[in-house]
Amino acid sequence: MSSILVINASGSESRVALIENGQISEFYLERNKEKGIVGNIYKGRVVRVLPGMQAAFVDIGLDKAAFLYVSDVYYDPDFSDQQFELTEGEHPEHEGVPDEYAAAMAPAGEEEEEGAAAPAANGDARKAEAKPSKAEQQQKAREKKEAQKKEVNIQDLLKEGQEVIVQVAKDPIGTKGARITSHISIPGRHLVFMPTVDHVGISRRIENEKERRRLREIVDALRPPGTGFIVRTVADGVPAEKLQADARFLIHIWNEIGRKKDKLGAPALLHPDLDIVLRATRDLFSADVEKLVIDDRAEYERIMRFVQATDPALASHVEYYDGEDPIFDAYGIEHEIQRAQSRKVWLKSGGYIIIDQAEALVAIDVNSGRYVGKKSLEETITKINIEAAKEIVYQLRLRNIGGIIIIDFIDMDKAQNRDKVFKALQEALGRDKAKTNVLKISELGLVEMTRKRVRESIGRMLNESCPYCEGRGTVKSKTTVAYEIFREIRRESSAFREQLIVVNCHPEVARLLQGEERDALRFLMDKHNKTIQVKPQQHYHIEQFDLYGKQEKKGERQQQQGGQQRRDGKRDEKREEKRGGGQQQAQQRQEREGRGEKREEREGRQERREERERREDRAAAAPAAPPSEAPQAAAPFPTVPEHRNGASAAEVTASTAEPAAAAGAEASKAGGEPPGQA
Template sequence: METLIINYIGREKRFAYLRGNRLEKIIFDRPEHRSLVGNIYYGTVTKVLPGMNAVFIDIGEEKNAYLHRDQLPTYLLASEKQGNVSSYVHQGEKLLVQVDKDATGNKGPKVTGIIEIQGTSLIYMPKGRYVAVSKKIADEKQKAKLRRTGNHMKTEEEGLIFRTSSITATEDELREELSSLRIQYQEFTKKAATLKKPGLIFQKDTFLEMIQNQAEKMSAGEIIVDDLEFKKLLEEKYPCTYYNGKENIFSAHQIEHEIDKALKRVVWLDHGAYLIFDETEALTIIDVNTGKFSGKADYQDTVLKTNQLAAKEIVRQLRLRDIGGIVLIDFIDMNRDSDKQSILNLFEKELSKDEKRTKVIGFTLLGILQLTRKKTKVTLSEALQDKCPVCEGTGKILSAETIAFRLERELLEHRYSEFEAVLVETTKEVKEHLLPHLEILEEMLHFKVFFTTTTVPAHYYLLKQFGPVDEISQKAVDTFV
């Protein structure tokens, strides 16, 4: 049983896909975090970088976009592809570009100059120069026929990709759709000509498109939506059920709980085993642990069983968390090569259900499985969470003991001063670390130390005031005697 649950009420739009009452995908659409992938912009080249074979382009967004030489139409259409990027583009040049990957971290969006305009059966590339057929079309004769049709239909510099639905379309229908897509592109170029500065030409409704794509893949199931107007829009193609309960639709179907779980660092598996996820800007590391799982067979069988459970859940979590880039998985050590191959085969099988392009590299000499997953937008944690202002995302802060030693060193810089006392503001834990040594410290300083304490997440200290003992002691909330 497949279920698509759509939460359309409110500014944040969401949908969840469940298979057998198990959450397999969760998508968020927020105005401030809306994906730019597929959007078309009219941009200006701000910097040419021959050493990187790339340029930066102002597209009117917060961050400049990055464009590699190989994604320039002038490079793709050149008869001889020689020279670096400066041979094909110059600073100040105006370009029509399409976002291929959203901005992440400090990096701006990645764009391409090879525009793709999607139709029902075709993807039209005005400067693509090649014909391709969807990999989901298995029949080689059908593929060859579509390639011949495409080469007859397009001009030399145009490109076409035949989508899966093209196998049911007639040649006349394909030509009619191509004509419509050409007109759409001409409208984009006309709009670009009217712009005086970089800006948006075409904005893709990615949320609706993702829902439609998911609905197309559902062989049998139910679509439930909490907004009547959106239900009417979807019902033009798909039967829907309207949810009018008072409780949020995600809460009613236990999805909010699953979202909270997908944000946690530790993910528990059946039988007491667990996974640990550590996400960095460059890569994601996943550690597999047996935990309380002891198994009923020998140790190696227990390890294999745990790793098999982990492999299935890891692929699911990659989808739920939308983790991309380099992924390193530290499975429990397997001594048998057949066990490693079993895990690889299972991974390949599970990843075949993933819409994102993935590549399994294999096990390293240390037994760590390497894979890459295409990253087009921010992960779930990046979209829903902010870095901790205390630890700056590291998960660690300086200990009370470390701060106490730092305070002691700074106080020693003021020894033999003319003041009789100092007032220090710090945390209770730092104060307690100094308590056993305060008398000796004051003898070294030749002045008294008084404290006020606060309760804050991060340990710190502040030398608030130097002065006479009577004045400082009156200002101290608590003192060491």
């Protein structure tokens, strides 16, 4: 199986995608300001014990208190003080930590220390111990565990103010705080150390029984009494020396946590897990992965040190990407991430699935879409359901969806077809690393399943609730808000002593109230004997409105009443037109309006004519200036007044020529030239 691990760490967030056979099988996202806390180990303080829920809230230094179930409580007051050893005579303060691990965990730029020894333990040394035999110690530990399995109450195990060592099992999701457990697990490259569990587990992906027995014998000989290990898939074929070094390092981490616990007060962080880059390298990068590609030089060098320390054979498979295109674009990952944020996902056949993520569960609906099939309806439906089953698992892994999941397949009549779809779903889930539990398809075509949810889904990490609709996806219609305003007016009108009620609302609602609903508004005004004024507010939400009383001024009241009367008159005229037959009354109204316009035009012409005549009379009555006082100047060109009263052009000319002739005669007597001839 061809796999590529692609890491984008060149910005303010780190993204990891594992591509298997051209599809994204795993996707992780972590922002520098919002780093996950799963795997971190804290010293916390119990702030509240809830006997009714058999749980407790523990303060670990976060904004919200963490949640601890009674089943996650490990009750052993002396446990955190224990110091585990691999061999007789070794003590925590003198334990040698393998230099390769120290180098891998060191920040970039620090040099590796040389000469640090990594003493190994063997079975003969354990047999020579003077302490009680290992079998006796394990039997004692098992008896202690069995005693704990009896029914216990949370109030018997924890008290308010008590300090406990816990590990985060789930990040805070939505409004819920982090979920924690006192069953600590410390993961390494090949092993996972469980200091509170007396058990050895082998990864189910290691199928060879001979290899499983070999690994169990090696780990069983390494683990201290009362503790446990889980052998990871990457340990398949790994020599005993590497497993031993891994176990020593994990035990050393736990002993360091115990020493920090005594020095720090609660709440405090005792041990942080690796960041997403090294965590992905540790958990996902194995011999099955063809190559690891990363686009940040500093992170590339840090990964190289980590790989050379844990599995040098994989160092040649690490590559630094320096292409021009963003690394996720170059590998086609960005497009798939955008597709994973869509509510509707199309299938290759033409069908589609709808994914709705709610608070309590995730509902997935399968639809035939554009696919019509070829032979029979049952065959068409079965083919779509099988394709949808594979795509659903792919989307669950890509989106990191967990919790309760309900899948609504298209109804199938034949039981054998339902079995085919269920088998396809199980095969697809077999490649999922998250723990799942699936029930068979019901008669209604429903599948109920659960998937372990550790971190927030990608959709909720990349998106946020709409601030306008507050995540509902819908808002009240304008009509609904308008009717709510009417009901509020009926409810509160009697409480207002003022004559004027002002309604502030969104402009769209105001337009509706002043338009289609104006009759209803007028009815309320008449019924309650109030004046209602609607004021649009640009900054209001579509669902927001308020009412308040205002003392109405006399002038404003008269003006509003006059305007309302005019509007009522026009509305009555239009109503009469509709009621009386329409066209004839409309024609009469147009004729009345036409006669009014003509009358206004005649009155305007009469006023202009009278004004011109008054100007001419004033000009004729003015005395002529003496020759010595005013220089001779050209007389202005005589203007011809409009003959709007029916006078002919000749009459108008004669009437204007008489004053001019008289002026010329007077000028001749004075020895000058007549006006207009200069």
